[in-house]
Amino acid sequence: MHVPNYQGGSIVNLMQSLIAARGHRPSDAEPYPEAQLLPAAEIRKARHVLLLVIDGLGDDWLRRHSPDGPLARHRLGSLTSVFPPTTASAITTYLTGDAPQQHAMTGWYMWLGELGSVLAVLPGKPRYGGSGYKQAGIDVQQLYRHRSLFACLDTASGVISPRAIARSDYNLAHLGPARLYPYKGLSGMFSIIAKTLKRARDPTTLYAYWPGLDSIGHEQGIESPRALAHLDAIEQGLSLLMKRLAGTDTLVLICADHGQLDSAPAQLTEVNAIPDLADCLRIPLCGEPRAAYCYVRLDQGARFEHLCVDHLGQDFELFRSTDLIDQGLFGLGQPHPHLQERVGDYCLIARDRAVLHQALIGEKPFQQIGVHGGLSSAELMVPLCRFDA
Numbered sequence: 001m002h003v004p005n006y007q008g009g010s011i012v013n014l015m016q017s018l019i020a021a022r023g024h025r026p027s028d029a030e031p032y033p034e035a036q037l038l039p040a041a042e043i044r045k046a047r048h049v050l051l052l053v054i055d056g057l058g059d060d061w062l063r064r065h066s067p068d069g070p071l072a073r074h075r076l077g078s079l080t081s082v083f084p085p086t087t088a089s090a091i092t093t094y095l096t097g098d099a100p101q102q103h104a105m106t107g108w109y110m111w112l113g114e115l116g117s118v119l120a121v122l123p124g125k126p127r128y129g130g131s132g133y134k135q136a137g138i139d140v141q142q143l144y145r146h147r148s149l150f151a152c153l154d155t156a157s158g159v160i161s162p163r164a165i166a167r168s169d170y171n172l173a174h175l176g177p178a179r180l181y182p183y184k185g186l187s188g189m190f191s192i193i194a195k196t197l198k199r200a201r202d203p204t205t206l207y208a209y210w211p212g213l214d215s216i217g218h219e220q221g222i223e224s225p226r227a228l229a230h231l232d233a234i235e236q237g238l239s240l241l242m243k244r245l246a247g248t249d250t251l252v253l254i255c256a257d258h259g260q261l262d263s264a265p266a267q268l269t270e271v272n273a274i275p276d277l278a279d280c281l282r283i284p285l286c287g288e289p290r291a292a293y294c295y296v297r298l299d300q301g302a303r304f305e306h307l308c309v310d311h312l313g314q315d316f317e318l319f320r321s322t323d324l325i326d327q328g329l330f331g332l333g334q335p336h337p338h339l340q341e342r343v344g345d346y347c348l349i350a351r352d353r354a355v356l357h358q359a360l361i362g363e364k365p366f367q368q369i370g371v372h373g374g375l376s377s378a379e380l381m382v383p384l385c386r387f388d389a
Contacts, residue, residue, distance in 0.1 A: 001317070001349065001375035004080040006099060006332050008036040011079050011090060011255060014384065015097040015149065017043055018051065022205050023153035030102055030333035037076045037384050038253070046251035046388070048197050049155075050206045053094055054234065055087060056214030056222065056370070058259015059381040065228055069235045070242075071254060074385045081258045083329045084291040084373045085380045087214070088121050090257035094207065095174040097149050101331025104339045105144070107287035107373065111295065113341050114143060118286055122170050127284065128360060133169040140173035148176025153205050160192055160208035178207070186212060190237045194244040210234070214260070217370030222260040224369075238387075245389035252389060256382035260370040263353045267315075268366060271358040274311050278358065280304040285358040286344060288373030289366065292356045293321065293344035301345065308348065315354035319347045350374040 004010050013035040019025055020034055021043035034040050043049060059078040066072055081090050082100050084107055092098075092105040100106055110121050115138070117126050124133035124140065133140050150157040157178040161171055166182035181196060183189045193208055213234070216227045242252065271278050271285060280300040287293040296304045308318045321343040325335055330343075348356055350373075357366040372379040 001351075002080070002377055002380045003329060003375065004083050004331075004380065006032060006328065008033045009080055010035075010099075011081055011257075011382065012093055012097070012099045012331065014038065014079060014253075014255065015094060018049070018205070019097050019149070019152050022049060022155050022203075026147065026152060030098070030331070032099065032332060035079065035384075037079065038386065043251060047249035048200060048204045048206070048251070050193060050197065050208065050250060050252045051094070052193075052208045052210065052252065052254050053091070054213055054254065054256050055209065055211045056217050056258065056260050056372070057256035057382060058222075058378050059383040060378050061222060061259055062231075062383050066231055066235065069231075070239050070387075071235055071383065071385050074254075074387050076384045076386050078381045079255065079384050080380050081256075081382055082331070083324075083375070084288050085258035085375075086288050086291075086373045087257050091209070092146070092174070094257070095149050096146050097152065098146075099331025101325070101328075101333060101335050101339065103144070103146055104336035104342050106330070106339070106342045107291065107293070109284075109286045110342050111283060111286050111293075111344070112143075113338070118284060122168070124169050128362070140169045144173070146174060148174050148178070149207070150176035150178035150205075155203045155205045156200070157205045158196060158207070160189060160196070160206060162189075162209070162211060165211075186210065186233060186237055190241045194241055197245055197248050197250055214370075217260045218368045221262045221369040223262050227370075242387055242389055248389050250389040252387040254383070254385040254387070258372045259378045259380070259382060260372045261353055261376060261378040262369050263355050263371045267353050268355045268357060269312065269315065270366075271356065274307070277304070277307045277311060280307065281358075284360060285356065286342075287347070289355045289357055289368070289371055290350035290374035290379070292348045293342075294346040294348060295344045296346065304346070308346075312348065312356070315352065316348040316350055316356060319349065321345060321347050
């Protein structure tokens, strides 16, 4: 297993470089160093900065499948994501500059004691379904108390987001003073980026997010022909974008939230098929299929540990969640006051290509092919690519 490098080699450090170059670190922020691959001094040289995050773009995968493409040719090196390497945790890092140790977004499904519910935190819906944050009368800013990255920047800023999620409660809660630019489709994203930067009269910092590769990976596999064709489409669009941005003095940074690897149905363990193990849990598994947080009933800890060794020991490594916090897996410095309760009593981290799932009544079977959340190089390592217009 690999671990995040918060001392200068993670996406957290990249955001520290960006904040130091384009704004100011809040006085109460944890002292994460700048990224070694791209210190703030390099970013300061550009008039405009674009950070494009491609969901699911792993560094190992990129170098295998497009070693001579524009992304690989402009690759500065690799960064680690955060733990767990998943969208909810890593995108919150991009939108706040904080590690999960501080923002406490610990996976797709989270137990929120404040609401007494297990939520899919990006759409804000209880796991069994129902209304989102706004319909339930929940203020996302009051709930999570995150500081927006864009409130730390001294330049004009913008968020370029898919139309389907651009005005989600989660997105709006992290928007801060940035201007929102919704788009439709890959070409639409590149078009809005180009128009916005070419029209900008003052130094501007843009954050753009593309989810398409991750979606294809989940549905058809990250090694599927469609995923490889999509990478080609991204690189073609990027090459055209750089031509359109010529002369704008724009630094274009390409990174990702996590990578993926493909799993097979035979590598899926359904917790409910091990009744004794399921009986130890007081709420359903939270987190990710490759980093599952386990909330164990009182006085069942020893039994749970033995059952995990007997039934899951070959495919998963069992950790006490407090140990992962103490060892710095979620970040450095003072932890968020709710971090402990959001990572449960134990965490099961997958080996090889194993996946862990616990189906609720009425839920569809787990069908993802491309998966992430574990600590393999394929999931944790993401590329950092630099283009200069």
